[in-house]
Amino acid sequence: MITELGHSKITKNYRGLGTVINLTIFGSQDKELLDESNELIQYYEKIFTVNRETSEVLSISDKAGIEPVQVSLATFVLVKKAIEKSLEHFGFNATIGPLVKLWHIGFKDARVPSKSEIIEKLQLTNPVNIELNPINQTIFLKEDGMELDLGAIAKGYIADRVADLWKSRSIQSGIINLGGNLLLVGNAPHQPDLKWRVGIRDPLRSTKETIAVIKSGAGSVVTSGISERAFTQEGKSYHHIIDPETGYPHDNNIASVTVLTDESIDGEVETTRLFFADAIPNQYKFPAIIAYRDKSITLLNFDENNIQITDSEYYIKEILNKVY
Numbered sequence: 478m479i480t481e482l483g484h485s486k487i488t489k490n491y492r493g494l495g496t497v498i499n500l501t502i503f504g505s506q507d508k509e510l511l512d513e514s515n516e517l518i519q520y521y522e523k524i525f526t527v528n529r530e531t532s533e534v535l536s537i538s539d540k541a542g543i544e545p546v547q548v549s550l551a552t553f554v555l556v557k558k559a560i561e562k563s564l565e566h567f568g569f570n571a572t573i574g575p576l577v578k579l580w581h582i583g584f585k586d587a588r589v590p591s592k593s594e595i596i597e598k599l600q601l602t603n604p605v606n607i608e609l610n611p612i613n614q615t616i617f618l619k620e621d622g623m624e625l626d627l628g629a630i631a632k633g634y635i636a637d638r639v640a641d642l643w644k645s646r647s648i649q650s651g652i653i654n655l656g657g658n659l660l661l662v663g664n665a666p667h668q669p670d671l672k673w674r675v676g677i678r679d680p681l682r683s684t685k686e687t688i689a690v691i692k693s694g695a696g697s698v699v700t701s702g703i704s705e706r707a708f709t710q711e712g713k714s715y716h717h718i719i720d721p722e723t724g725y726p727h728d729n730n731i732a733s734v735t736v737l738t739d740e741s742i743d744g745e746v747e748t749t750r751l752f753f754a755d756a757i758p759n760q761y762k763f764p765a766i767i768a769y770r771d772k773s774i775t776l777l778n779f780d781e782n783n784i785q786i787t788d789s790e791y792y793i794k795e796i797l798n799k800v801y
Contacts, residue, residue: 486667491515494632495583495779496656502643503650503666510646514639520656521638524552524629527574527624534625538574542621545610555634556607559627562746563604568753569746570721574624575601582717582726583706589715589730595724602721629749633699633742636660640741657705659698660741661670672783679788680704680733680768688791692783693737699744701752702733702768718752727753730769737764738780751777761799769794 488501489511498518524533533552540546548556559571575598579590589713590598601622608617613619618625632655639653640660652665652673662670672694676687680702691698720727729752736747747763757777765777766784773794776784781796 481633487511489515490675490717491518493518494655495528499652499654500639501652501654505648508644509644512650514642514653517567518635519640521551521631521635524549524780525555525624525627525635527577527628530746536600536626537616538624539767541618541623545608545613545615547613547615550614551634551638552631553609553611553616555627555631556616557609557611558634558742559625559630560604560607562630565679567719567750568727569629569749570602570604571625571627571630572602572607572618572623573719573721575622575779576719576721576724577626577628580715580717580719580726582708582715582719587708589710589726589772597628599721599724630742630745632658633697633740636697636741652771657700657702658741659746661693661695661698661743663695668747676787677733677735677766677768678702678704681770681772683707686788688772688786688788689774691735691766691779697741697744698735699738699741699748700733700735701748704732718749720730720753726762729753730771731762731767732770733768735766735768757797757799 484779486501486503487506487508491498500514526532533548537546562722563570579594579598581587601620606619608619622764636653636655636658640662643651643662648662650666659675661673665673672692675691675693675698677689679686679688681704683704706717707714716726718727731752734748734751736744738744751765764779766779767775772791774791775794776796778798
């Protein structure tokens with residue numbers, strides 16, 4: 478969420494990617510560019526989604542165990558990146574589709590699956606069983622029942638492509654807001670210090686209230702938290718961040734992770750890495766803000782002068798510098 482002073486700008490809201498999309502440009506009145514940007518977002522959603530009847534990603538899953546599927550360059554590049562990260566085994570797994578569909582968190586029919594159902598689906602989530610052919614630009618899921626799900630990385634890729642479009646049109650300053658995924662283009666002309674103000678939402682409540690406001694330069698600010706999509710069954714709450722090793726929502730102390738990166742796709746990956754980390758990795762290079770369920774906050778490679786706590790129940794517990 479962006480907090481800002483008044484300044485000449487154009488802005489439009491759209492629906493897509495399961496959220497409200499907000500596009501803002503400063504120093505230009507090119508409203509057609511905003512609509513063109515939204516059309517680009519819709520194109521990528523159409524080929525990447527698993528929440529419609531058809532898409533390129535769904536076609537890959539439909540042919541699992543049968544034959545390779547030739548796809549567009551965008552889909553091939555994104556799947557290749559997703560598989561590379563999946564093979565690092567830090568919590569990110571692009572083959573988690575069967576488990577995501579089993580839990581269906583974020584939809585009305587969300588439920589807690591049986592242990593036997595989870596064990597069955599876990600057998601279908603090994604990224605080793607994906608064959609990429611760069612010559613034919615094909616993707617093959619080797620096991621029948623495997624399913625791709627790029628939901629943990631697609632928004633970042635899409636935001637980066639919109640930024641490329643804006644750069645080609647010489648846009649100097651703007652905000653690409655894909656809901657939990659912000660890409661800040663250039664300086665903030667409406668702020669005296671040219672820094673953007675970004676609000677971090679309360680991860681323990683499904684509201685728009687902030688727990689802190691941070692200052693940031695150009696780049697991506699990605700937040701992932703446990704309140705984004707969740708449901709309650711028999712008095713217990715279950716969030717949408719599923720552990721590919723156990724098949725259950727990852728159970729730890731973290732409520733949300735915000736990571737600042739140059740490219741938005743890296744922010745998507747790094748929020749997952751930190752959410753699943755038992756300990757913060759040494760020589761970790763990205764700035765991050767980690768909020769815990771006990772309402773404490775860890776600043777990682779982040780200057781405390783660039784954060785203002787806006788909820789008195791939250792407090793900064795520690796400041797760590799992992800860049801050596």
